[in-house]
Amino acid sequence: MNNGGDGSSGGGGGGLTAPPQPLEWKFSQVFGERTAGEEVQEVDIISAIEFDKTGDHLATGDRGGRVVLFERTDTKKNAGNQRELERMDYQVSRHPEFRYKTEFQSHEPEFDYLKSLEIEEKINKIRWCQTANGALFLLSTNDKTIKFWKVQEKKIKKICNMNIDPSRAVGNGSVASSSISSNPKLCLANGGCTDKLYNNLNALRLPTVTSHESSLAARCRRVYAHAHDYHINSISSNSDGETFISADDLRINLWNLEISNQSFNIVDVKPTNMEELTEVITSAEFHPIHCNMLAYSSSKGSIRLIDLRQSALCDSHSKLFEEHEAPGSRSFFTEIIASLSDIKFAKDGRYILSRDYMTLKLWDINMDSGPVSTFQVHEYLRPKLCDLYENDSIFDKFECCLSGDGLRVATGSYSNLFRVFGCAAGSTEATTLEASKNPMRRQAQTTPSRPSRSLSSITRVVRRGAESPVVDANGNSFDFTTKLLHLAWHPTENSIACAAANSLYMYYA
Known part of the structure; x- marks a missing residue:
């Protein structure tokens, strides 16, 4: 394992003789951009992003319980021109472009009278399912209830003549x-x-009935409720097209898409005595190819790979991936920052990407001795862990993503920054971008020997009311109020969608 300075990697790209050149990222689109001084409503903040498997559709969910769908437009409008250019041996250069498709209210605020508990409408996760007959299917969940949606074009019929x-x-x-x-x-x-x-x-x-125009209609096909005592943090569709899993802090349930009143509990880490609880489930995902395999992460920084063929209740794992801390390195914050906020399988299922508070780690599922690559996301914040703990920022849950070719990984940070790392063997690519129309203006210069000096060039100071950024002894500022938690990589192109508050930014390379 190579565990060097800022953005180090140790070979997870599939045995290439030479690493690819670093990508040059450019701004593509923005939806819902704020004007200067505009107040952002809490319900408008984006809380989930997901591309479908084809990359032709993108879904976002927000804290107001809405799901917004976007569809790709560049493939349709350029299809004819592309064929002509290919015949003439022209180099076809295009990047994914999307347009607003439709939106619908997925969840409403609820109240659990038995537990006297308010259930907010915030969308925690969105996952696409297999399409059929031109209709789109997706799963969305808040803290307690999962819904299965069908979005389809319906022609409006009118009587004429x-x-x-x-x-x-x-x-x-x-x-x-x-x-x-x-x-x-x-x-x-x-x-x-x-x-x-x-x-x-x-x-x-x-009189005759004719179809003049069509409109998109979203219909809730199934509601999967009353199966989780704790907040749902993950849902994941299976490659078999028939089942999916949902995970909360202590349990993982297996569902059939067609059966909403019954689920099977396949993982249960709840101890007999809750005082003996030492770790909770933080994320879970199905293997992209093998329908019998899934992985889940924990607050102790470990990843467990389980096989549904072994037993009905998968309390015993087939493989355990965890990195042991160095002797003498333990501190008050060690366990907090070791908690994994997200895991993602690579497209071929060979690697698992995990995100803890400070780093990204790439794991080979055939090698459980340690990660094949470790990437330092914001190591310069380590001296400020006390401040991060006091303002609860240390509990922020950042997501991660991999490129479709498996050569690069990405994750978010503070000041609306996100980072892209090359994970091919020998790659030193580490790019810092800002969620704005000029993503490279805050480009960090990688200087591992003096990491604090690069901080002033990548942070963005935004003052809001009485809140002010933390300033260290070197004059570098940290803005913990703007954070980029959610992002997704296009499955076939070098294109990233990321959420900064209520705005959806898209970049390409």
């Missing part, structure tokens, strides 16, 4: 008098008709 004179129409859609009754003299006594009346009768036709 009616023989109605608009000047004679009344409010209910009928006519005040028909063309026949308005000309009674045209009817002959013996029942015959004049030519004019005969022509009017021939002109009559039945």
